[in-house]
Amino acid sequence: MSHLNFSRDASTDLFVRDACGEYRTATADEVLQRARQVLARRVRRGTTFSSPQVARDYLSLMLGTREHEVFVSVMLDAQHRLIEVLELFRGTIDGAAVYPREVVKEALARNAAATIFCHNHPSGVAEPSAADRALTERLKTALALVEVRVLDHLVVAGDSVVSFAERGIL
Incomplete structure (x- = not known):
């Protein structure tokens, strides 16, 4: 089972899985890329x-x-x-x-x-x-x-x- 390292303000952290299936905090670029994908699906x-x-x-x-x-x-x-x-x-x-x-x-x-x-x-x-x-x-x-x-x-x-x-x- 994966163990998550939570920062002091974990409520605002977003997590992604890496290639090994482990969770890590998402980078700003990863968050923006995912937001673009979601928005592109909504704006059709x-x-x-x-x-x-x-x-x-x-x-x-x-x-x-x-x-x-x-x-x-x-x-x-x-x-x-x-x-x-x-x-x-x-x-x-x-x-x-x-x-x-x-x-x-x-x-x-x-x-x-x-x-x-x-x-x-x-x-x-x-x-x-x-x-x-x-x-x-x-x-x-x-x-x-x-x-x-x-x-x-x-x-x-x-x-x-x-x-x-x-x-x-x-």
Whole structure:
């Protein structure tokens, strides 16, 4: 039988089994990976993004620890149900090139009626840059031509998230 070594505050420890079947305290990366798996199973095609908090929670967990910039589009139908989460562009530690033409093509290919954009700032600062604001306006204008609404653009930095919609930027 395995013996567990409990820390002083064992009530907050999470345990995993190692290759030998012994229990040990989970690392932060293991906890995050498992949380991502659970969340991915809960957020599937047809899930309704009924509030900004649903998107915030999902996307901050998915992107918050990335070491390079990633630009994601959450494609939604007319009732704001999930069609697909697409990682459209991947960049470096301080930027990613985003092409509005490609975003429009992907939205049309999935028959999306709305989208939520999200990208991360590996720097740890969630404050949107002037370039982030300009890009969002370009994307909003391009998608409006094909009747796809931009509901929000979230910037994730670690566990901090800034919403363009909540800030009145969008």
